[in-house]
Amino acid sequence: MNEPKVDKAHADIGLVCALPMEIQPFMDRCEHVKKYTGGSYVFRGGFLDRIKVAVVQTGVGFARARAATQALIDAHSPPWVLSVGFSGALKAEMKNGDIVVATSVCDLHGQELQNDVHFPEDPEHGLYVGRIINTDEIVRTVDEKLKLAEQYDALAVDLESLAVAQVCQAAQKGFMAIRAISDDCSVDLPPEIISILGETGAVRAGAALGAVFKRPESVKEMWKMRGDASRAATRLASFLDGVVVQLYEARH
DSSP states (O other), rough: OOOOOOOOOOOEEEESSSHHHHHHHHHHHEEEEEEEEETTTTEEEEEEETEEEEEEESSSHHHHHHHHHHHHHHHHSSSSSEEEEEEOSSSTTTOOTOEEEEEEEEEETSSSEEEOOOOOGGGGGGGEEEEEEOOSSSOOOHHHHHHHHHHHOOEEEEESSSHHHHHHHHHHOOEEEEEEEEEEEOOOOOTTHHBBBBBTOOOOHHHHHHHHHHHHHHHHHHHHHHHHHHHHHHHHHHHHHHHHHHHHHHHO
């Protein structure tokens, strides 16, 4: 009798992120991690215990996230896809490293997708549940963030989650957006961030050097931003560990 065929490409959980540092602490928890390039996207695969995860690194922005999510689904057919990574806080009380789980994702153009998740909110321990908004470019200033919060009743802002949600809806895949706060509402992000961060998520060295020459104090600001992002990625990895296990066990 023939043995049943095993689809080695199939993944139990797919994760979509823009930047490598957003997902690296989570990948450090996985075993047998392999990396490959497909088109203009970087893929990683590995095992969290017995759970096979596939990750695509999209680069920055809506269009890239949409195409990369479709590529992930085509290659690995995961039943669940998670939009993960950093986000900006839209509420003054939120802190760096806090986690936001989306109940809906909207944008500035009137699009919104609801997400029927049932996570117990626990702000005291840094877990928020509610709306995430997508913008067309990085929201850099505290003033812009507070205006978005008031206008859209949103907790956090990112650039990619709605794109991932739309592809998952069309493909009839389970979807969650889980984001870690990497910049709170205490200070503006340095203006150089937009020019330094290329669309693929790679830091543009020339732009970074130019920024330092033009405004030397930007070095201190960017080091702080990197430290905040590193702590957010570590907290995100810990939270994702539990979510991935729960989603897998619910299916099995």
